[in-house]
Amino acid sequence: MQCLFECQNIDFHYPQGPLLFNRFNWQLFDGDRLGLIGGNGAGKTTLLHLLMGLLVPQSGSIVAFGKPRAAPQDFTEVRQKAGLLFQDPDDMLFCPTVIEDVAFGPLNQGMDRREAKAHSLKVLEQLNLAHLADRVTHKLSGGEKRLVSLAAVLSMNPEVLLLDEPTTGLDVKAKQRFLDVVETLPQTLVLISHESDVIEQLTDVTFDLAING
Amino acid sequence: MQNLPLDASPKENQGLSLWIDGIDPRLSLLAVVIHAAVISSLNALDILSGLVFLSLVLCFLTYPFIPLLKRIMAMDGFLIFVLATLPLSVPPEKASATLWEGHFFGQALAFSETGLWMAVTIVLKANAILLFLTLMLGQVSVHKLCHALIGIKCPEKLVFLLALCLRYLSVIKQQFYRMKTAMMLRGFQLAFRIQSLKMLGFLIGMVLVRSLNRSERIYQSMQCRGFVDRLAFLPDFYWRPSDSLIAFLFIMFEVSLLGVAHHAVFI
Ligand SMILES: Nc1ncnc2c1ncn2[C@@H]1O[C@H](COP(=O)(O)OP(=O)(O)OP(=O)(O)O)[C@@H](O)[C@H]1O
Numbered sequence: 001m002q003c004l005f006e007c008q009n010i011d012f013h014y015p016q017g018p019l020l021f022n023r024f025n026w027q028l029f030d031g032d033r034l035g036l037i038g039g040n041g042a043g044k045t046t047l048l049h050l051l052m053g054l055l056v057p058q059s060g061s062i063v064a065f066g067k068p069r070a071a072p073q074d075f076t077e078v079r080q081k082a083g084l085l086f087q088d089p090d091d092m093l094f095c096p097t098v099i100e101d102v103a104f105g106p107l108n109q110g111m112d113r114r115e116a117k118a119h120s121l122k123v124l125e126q127l128n129l130a131h132l133a134d135r136v137t138h139k140l141s142g143g144e145k146r147l148v149s150l151a152a153v154l155s156m157n158p159e160v161l162l163l164d165e166p167t168t169g170l171d172v173k174a175k176q177r178f179l180d181v182v183e184t185l186p187q188t189l190v191l192i193s194h195e196s197d198v199i200e201q202l203t204d205v206t207f208d209l210a211i212n213g
Numbered sequence: 214m215q216n217l218p219l220d221a222s223p224k225e226n227q228g229l230s231l232w233i234d235g236i237d238p239r240l241s242l243l244a245v246v247i248h249a250a251v252i253s254s255l256n257a258l259d260i261l262s263g264l265v266f267l268s269l270v271l272c273f274l275t276y277p278f279i280p281l282l283k284r285i286m287a288m289d290g291f292l293i294f295v296l297a298t299l300p301l302s303v304p305p306e307k308a309s310a311t312l313w314e315g316h317f318f319g320q321a322l323a324f325s326e327t328g329l330w331m332a333v334t335i336v337l338k339a340n341a342i343l344l345f346l347t348l349m350l351g352q353v354s355v356h357k358l359c360h361a362l363i364g365i366k367c368p369e370k371l372v373f374l375l376a377l378c379l380r381y382l383s384v385i386k387q388q389f390y391r392m393k394t395a396m397m398l399r400g401f402q403l404a405f406r407i408q409s410l411k412m413l414g415f416l417i418g419m420v421l422v423r424s425l426n427r428s429e430r431i432y433q434s435m436q437c438r439g440f441v442d443r444l445a446f447l448p449d450f451y452w453r454p455s456d457s458l459i460a461f462l463f464i465m466f467e468v469s470l471l472g473v474a475h476h477a478v479f480i
Pocket residue numbers: 014015017020038039040041042043044045046047
């Protein structure tokens with residue numbers, strides 16, 4: 001089995017913060033559906049940001065998709081292959097309209113405008129969101145925002161999905177809709193959640209950061 | 214649909230507002246720019262007041278009365294200062310043009326007629342431009358406006374900046390009001406006391422800190438989606454035959470305006 005992400009002896013702390021990861025080792029394999037758990041402040045969000053190169057460990061190395069990644073430009077490829085869904089969808093939806101937001105990733109991947117637009121529409125259709133395409137992003141409901149930001153991640157065809165508490169703040173119906181959508185996705189998955197039913201429905205194994213971090 | 218923060222929504226299903234809504238936003242934008250340039254070159258008071266009157270009538274036909282009135286008053290509130298101070302600071306052209314003379318804290322002041330007419334001209338020009346802007350762009354949604362700016366070849370970076378401002382203004386506003394409500398609920402009262410002002414300072418400071426954090430997170434999320442320096446806008450416009458006609462008529466109107474004002478002879 002192919003190892004997609006590996007943390008080797010990672011040390012990390014925020015400036016002036018306590019040591020959050022101490023000689024931390026962790027691996028993610030192709031096809032894993034992993035639930036990342038641990039109390040508030042255990043470092044779950046931090047771990048995902050380290051994997052995407054948004055934060056830099058003080059020591060140790062991160063191996064992603066078969067290559068060690070250290071310099072910022074090493075992560076360009078990682079960001080093409082792994083899709084991170086942020087905890088707050090308002091951070092992800094920065095374009096005026098939904099279709100533009102979903103097309104943002106594909107355009108950066110080098111598609112031309114027409115191609116990107118058609119592709120984004122297809123992704124929205126797959127998630128049953130085609131009717132939202134021309135809506136203005138900040139006028140969406142919380143559940144719609146969450147699904148659209150998922151579409152924005154999926155439109156880049158990532159091999160791995162990193163979802164940071166995707167169901168917090170959703171009502172029962174919106175949550176079920178989201179779970180049903182994610183359950184059918186074929187990608188390797190890392191899911192952070194504090195809700196045991198979500199972890200149970202979407203993942204096969206769990207990793208507790210509070211114990212292992 | 215999101216309307217520009219600068220105006221209220223138009224009257225529902227009404228002939229003129231529908232008609233203006235149907236115009237290609239690029240044309241509306243260009244028309245506003247051209248009209249503003251033409252008006253700045255005019256100095257004839259009769260033509261200017263005629264234009265103000267015309268735009269005023271059209272605006273009142275397009276938008277509901279009260280919100281429009283509020284907006285005009287907000288705009289003219291600033292201009293009152295111009296009207297009040299300009300005559301004081303412009304020296305009269307001839308001695309007879311002085312309307313009032315006096316002393317203010319030992320300073321000699323003169324209220325000149327030249328200055329008064331100058332102030333009136335400025336007020337009329339500003340009103341004519343802003344009313345026309347309201348008329349043409351008041352019901353254009355924010356994202357359409359951004360697209361139109363791209364359409365008339367504004368630098369994408371500036372348009373992106375505008376789009377981000379408009380996008381996050383409401384988020385920051387919500388955050389501010391949430392924190393303010395939380396403070397109120399815990400017994401905070403705004404008064405002119407050190408403690409109260411300090412708390413207000415904290416509130417404003419927190420809004421700034423959070424906005425900074427949010428901008429960092431947005432940048433991170435952009436990076437995660439492969440952002441380097443290219444920006445994504447997917448404008449689609451439909452230039453219709455009627456737009457060409459409108460453009461033609463508009464240009465004729467502006468040219469004749471210039472002609473009349475500058476006494477050019479066409480025939
Ligand atoms: N930008 C930051 N600067 C300094 N310290 C931070 C920053 N972000 C997080 N921390 C600290 O790092 C620790 C881990 O934060 P992290 O966000 O990774 O936790 P988490 O496991 O995602 O928690 P939660 O379940 O509450 O989202 C926390 O103690 C937090 O206070």
